[in-house]
Amino acid sequence: MLAGERDARSARTLGRLLTALEESPIGAGASILTTISRGLRAHVIALTGAPGVGKSTLTAALVKEVRARGRSVGVLAVDPSSPRTGGALLGDRVRMSGFELDRDVFIRSMSSRGALGGLSAATPSAVRALDAAGFETVIIETVGVGQSEVDVCAIADSTVLVAAPGMGDDVQASKAGIVELVDIFAVNKADQPGAVAARRHLRLASADRDVRAGQWRPPVLLTCGATGEGVGPLLDSLEAHQVYLRTSGELDQRRAERFEREMELFAHGMVRAKLQAWREDGRLTGAVRDIAQGSLDPAAAALLLMQG
Amino acid sequence: MLAGERDARSARTLGRLLTALEESPIGAGASILTTISRGLRAHVIALTGAPGVGKSTLTAALVKEVRARGRSVGVLAVDPSSPRTGGALLGDRVRMSGFELDRDVFIRSMSSRGALGGLSAATPSAVRALDAAGFETVIIETVGVGQSEVDVCAIADSTVLVAAPGMGDDVQASKAGIVELVDIFAVNKADQPGAVAARRHLRLASADRDVRAGQWRPPVLLTCGATGEGVGPLLDSLEAHQVYLRTSGELDQRRAERFEREMELFAHGMVRAKLQAWREDGRLTGAVRDIAQGSLDPAAAALLLMQG
Numbered sequence: 001m002l003a004g005e006r007d008a009r010s011a012r013t014l015g016r017l018l019t020a021l022e023e024s025p026i027g028a029g030a031s032i033l034t035t036i037s038r039g040l041r042a043h044v045i046a047l048t049g050a051p052g053v054g055k056s057t058l059t060a061a062l063v064k065e066v067r068a069r070g071r072s073v074g075v076l077a078v079d080p081s082s083p084r085t086g087g088a089l090l091g092d093r094v095r096m097s098g099f100e101l102d103r104d105v106f107i108r109s110m111s112s113r114g115a116l117g118g119l120s121a122a123t124p125s126a127v128r129a130l131d132a133a134g135f136e137t138v139i140i141e142t143v144g145v146g147q148s149e150v151d152v153c154a155i156a157d158s159t160v161l162v163a164a165p166g167m168g169d170d171v172q173a174s175k176a177g178i179v180e181l182v183d184i185f186a187v188n189k190a191d192q193p194g195a196v197a198a199r200r201h202l203r204l205a206s207a208d209r210d211v212r213a214g215q216w217r218p219p220v221l222l223t224c225g226a227t228g229e230g231v232g233p234l235l236d237s238l239e240a241h242q243v244y245l246r247t248s249g250e251l252d253q254r255r256a257e258r259f260e261r262e263m264e265l266f267a268h269g270m271v272r273a274k275l276q277a278w279r280e281d282g283r284l285t286g287a288v289r290d291i292a293q294g295s296l297d298p299a300a301a302a303l304l305l306m307q308g
Numbered sequence: 309m310l311a312g313e314r315d316a317r318s319a320r321t322l323g324r325l326l327t328a329l330e331e332s333p334i335g336a337g338a339s340i341l342t343t344i345s346r347g348l349r350a351h352v353i354a355l356t357g358a359p360g361v362g363k364s365t366l367t368a369a370l371v372k373e374v375r376a377r378g379r380s381v382g383v384l385a386v387d388p389s390s391p392r393t394g395g396a397l398l399g400d401r402v403r404m405s406g407f408e409l410d411r412d413v414f415i416r417s418m419s420s421r422g423a424l425g426g427l428s429a430a431t432p433s434a435v436r437a438l439d440a441a442g443f444e445t446v447i448i449e450t451v452g453v454g455q456s457e458v459d460v461c462a463i464a465d466s467t468v469l470v471a472a473p474g475m476g477d478d479v480q481a482s483k484a485g486i487v488e489l490v491d492i493f494a495v496n497k498a499d500q501p502g503a504v505a506a507r508r509h510l511r512l513a514s515a516d517r518d519v520r521a522g523q524w525r526p527p528v529l530l531t532c533g534a535t536g537e538g539v540g541p542l543l544d545s546l547e548a549h550q551v552y553l554r555t556s557g558e559l560d561q562r563r564a565e566r567f568e569r570e571m572e573l574f575a576h577g578m579v580r581a582k583l584q585a586w587r588e589d590g591r592l593t594g595a596v597r598d599i600a601q602g603s604l605d606p607a608a609a610a611l612l613l614m615q616g
Contacts (some may be wrong), residue, residue: 040600124606252600259599259606264583266610271575284568291567292348292560296504298432298567302574306614 011103014133018108021122021129040129040255042074042240046156047141053164054188057225059141063105064228065235066137072104073137074130078123078152087273106135124155124262153181155258158241160184160234162223163202165194179205183218183241186234190222216244264297282308319411322441326416329430329437348563350382350439351550354464355449361472362496365533367449372536373543374445380412381445382438386431388462404557414443430455432463432570461489463566465548465559468492468542470531471510473502487513491526492545498530498538522554582613 025062047055049063057236066073100107110123123140142152142257153159161182185202187195202220211217219237245251278284287304290296315481355363355370368384374381381492407413407430418431433449450460461467469490495506510528519525527545530537553559595612598604 015322040602128605179526255600256596259596259609262601262606263595263613264579267579267583267613268576270610270614271572275572275575287571288564288567290562291571294348297436298570300572301567301571302578302612305571305575306578 008135011106014106014129015108017129018122018126021125022110031110040128040131042127042135042138043126043138043238044131044138044155044157045238046153046159047139047162048159049162049164049188050154050167053162053167054225055141055162058162058186058188058223058231059139059225061223061225061228061231062139062235063099063107063229067099069107069235071136073139074133074135075108075139075141076107076123076126076130077107077109078140078142095263104135106130106133111238123152124258124265127155154261156184157245157254158183158238160186160238162186164186164189165192165198167198182206183216184234184237185218185220186223186230188225190224190225190230191227195222214248215251216241216248271305274308278305278308310377313412314333318441319414321439323416324432325437326430329433330418343513344529348436349437350435350443351546352435352439352445352446352463352465353447353546354461354467355447355470356460356467357470357472357496359476361470361475362533363449364494366494366531366539367447367533368472369531369533369536369539370447370543371407371415375407375410375413377543379444380442381447381540382414382416382441383447383449384416384418384431384434384438386418386448386450412443414438414441431460432566432573435463462569465553465562466491466546467496470494470496471506472497473506475506490514491524491549493526493528493537494531494542495528496531496533498537503530507526514594522556524549524556524558554597579613582616586616 009217047059049055056077060078063073063075066110089262099107108126110126127138127140140152140156159182159183161179163185165187185199187202188196199220199222206218206220221230221234221237223234225231242251274283278287287296287301291298292300327516355367357363364385367385371381371383416434418434435446435448448460448464467490469487469492471493474494493507493510495503495510497503507528507530514526514528529538529542529545531542535541550559553562583592586595595604595609599609600608
């Protein structure tokens, strides 16, 4: 499906598929995906950073810029730290953002249900679903520092770390080991005092990275989501990074690593799902009793679980 | 097998079983265990604490005290932070400790190979193997603060946190959330200045715990592994805790939780083992290529992995 071909019906279908993926990231949704997926063609972008740096506003401005360049865009808002929002907040956001009539924009919140290491289990599949539906750009917006951020960055082609003046995000980022994974730094709210100082800090932090000749050197950009200033250059930089990934062969390598990791996360998720099923039908209680009595060993019980 | 019945041959057999468990925590070793295991009867004690507090010396003194009371004892020394030692260092320790001719003492280092969340995958099985071999007391000695300590405590009936004067272990312990899991605090090197202050700190830290009437209240003891001072009272306290666990019903509850957790850890370990097998025989490369080309989805690949 090409941009512009989408209609209200396909948006509803996509919405239902994403709900199915959230309900059962491993089961039904996955088999549908195998049918529709034709290899990942979209440019997958992660926007990450501490709460309050203006990620949502910057995402909206970026969506506007992508649309101005004639491309379709899907947004997944992942907040592993908060419980399921049910999409109501996102619904408000879609209305506020002015994209509600644009079929080439799809915005969706992802619950943290079935979280795999901080990342919603359904997120990698949701990226594939948006890709299969023909979206040329997929933006994953995430909140939270630490492992959840690292996990989200791991499923993106290009990672943007969003910081804001005077929030000490540079320090937080380097602490969490995020700096190593960042492809573009954006100092947002660049109209506020301290933006230039924040840019200097981030330049110093990223200068520690060992970048070889010919490798991508992460730029530090000033942006303002509210006014749209600097958002064009941010998208320019993202496009340049995509070209770099393709020509250097790094895209295939990154994606191969990602698919391997996704597969591993799904397998561990399946173990948890099996254990939950055992818990619900009483088999777990029985197994624990047998282990206590010595007629079963935990490893043998695990083997039964895997086979069941 | 009762204490005293052990001979050199059975010690060698046990050593070989533990090696088999380390080589393949999930495979061969586990099936042997199911055959010999008859329910856990030993008192399983964890000794944990930061490096330098004298855990090894205190363990040796505790082993001596257990033997003086006519019971057999197996020791597993787990250091998840260090690579496999091959047992050479432990061999030295056994020689130094003076137990080399005592068949009712078995000392073994556990490698961190196949680590499950910081804990050697083979450790829970090794505890069961020592129990099946008739050891009445099993001591797990571990180094390292954080998750690895929590994991080791989770497989013990009684957990002793070892601290030393002026090392700030009280603070470290409360930071890592270990205090909640500790049954007995031991301020070791009690002959050094600051021992009484350290005891006061630990008493304050543990006083924050919400202990209901009739529940075990963790004592804070002064010990000196080098001179043996306070080691008798430490073992008294451990025996009192074992009686408490049995009479309160907490032992069954703790062990049920532990067996469930062990089972889960083994299942996740099996996933990793399957993935490693796929990596070695090239199936992983094939699956990743199929995913990249869109003929396979990561979730479907995970399902194949689980079934294979």
